[in-house]
Structure formats: structure tokens, C-alpha cells
Amino acid sequence: MADIVPPETRSRMMSSIRGRDTKPEILVRKILRDLHVGYRLHVKDLPGRPDIVMRGRRRVIEVQGCFWHRHPNCRFAYTPKSRTEFWQRKFDSNVARDARNHQALRDGGWQVLTIWECETANDKLLRERIARFLGMGETGGTDQEDGGHPGEAG
Ligand SMILES: [Zn+2]
Numbered sequence: 001m002a003d004i005v006p007p008e009t010r011s012r013m014m015s016s017i018r019g020r021d022t023k024p025e026i027l028v029r030k031i032l033r034d035l036h037v038g039y040r041l042h043v044k045d046l047p048g049r050p051d052i053v054m055r056g057r058r059r060v061i062e063v064q065g066c067f068w069h070r071h072p073n074c075r076f077a078y079t080p081k082s083r084t085e086f087w088q089r090k091f092d093s094n095v096a097r098d099a100r101n102h103q104a105l106r107d108g109g110w111q112v113l114t115i116w117e118c119e120t121a122n123d124k125l126l127r128e129r130i131a132r133f134l135g136m137g138e139t140g141g142t143d144q145e146d147g148g149h150p151g152e153a154g
Helices: 007-017 023-034 084-107 117-121 123-133
Strands: 052-054 059-064 111-116
Touching (some): 023 052, 023 059, 059 123, 111 117
Parallel strands (some): 059 111
16 A cells, blocks of 8 residues: 555554554553553454453443544544545445444443544543443542433434
């Protein structure tokens, strides 16, 4: 794929292609450490080798790059202007694989939280979301789970 995109774009894309030690993932890991939550990375014996696995809590966090994994309605999920068919096939297969893996995890009794790369920009919101996912109400007000908030559609 040497001549498709400028080098700096390519290296940015490559850094997120395998999702290993990307900046967004490191941010999520830091929050988990702050919450004193133990986790393991890229667990091979689970479908799709999920990024972050909390076995005891039966929870998985996937940190997904907006470009490669096609964050819906996200400006980072653009399609390159040349070789669009090639890219579309690639994207389709990524999305299908993600859906398959996440379904397999849920079927196995895991809860899956998908965090998109662009969603890691707001540290406070990210912390709240992760704490809520882990049932840890970080804001300290209430420790009740509220069932289905109308503001959370999508
Ligand atoms: Zn996004």
C-alpha cells in the first residue's frame, strides 16, 4: 500500500490498525488503573482478542479506531478518494468481523463496551462512562444503577 497515502497519514493509520498500545487505549488503561481495576490486554483465548479484559467482572472494553472500524457518523471515518472499492471492501470486512466478535463475546456472557478513538478526547466523560460500565458510579452521588436513560440513545 506504499503509494496510497502520504507517509504521515500511513503511519497514523498503521498505529491503529492492530490497536496495540495506541494513545486512546493507553488513556483507557490509565483510567482503569486510577479506578484500581485489574485488567489484561489482548486476551488471545477470547473472540477477536479484545483490547482490555476484566475477567472477574466479565467485562470487555474495545478501543476502536474511527477510521478502520467505521465509527458511524464520525468525521474520522472518511473514505479515501482513490481506490474506493478496495477501501470499502476492507472496511466492510472490519465491521463484519467486529460485529461477529462482539456477538460471540455477548453470547459467552461478556458485557462489551466499545470506546471510539474520538470519544477519548474528553477525559471526564470517558471516566464517567467507564465507571458506569463497571457499575462503579464514580461521581459518588448514588450507587444505584439507573435503568436505561433516555439521553443515551445510540
Ligand atoms: Zn469517531
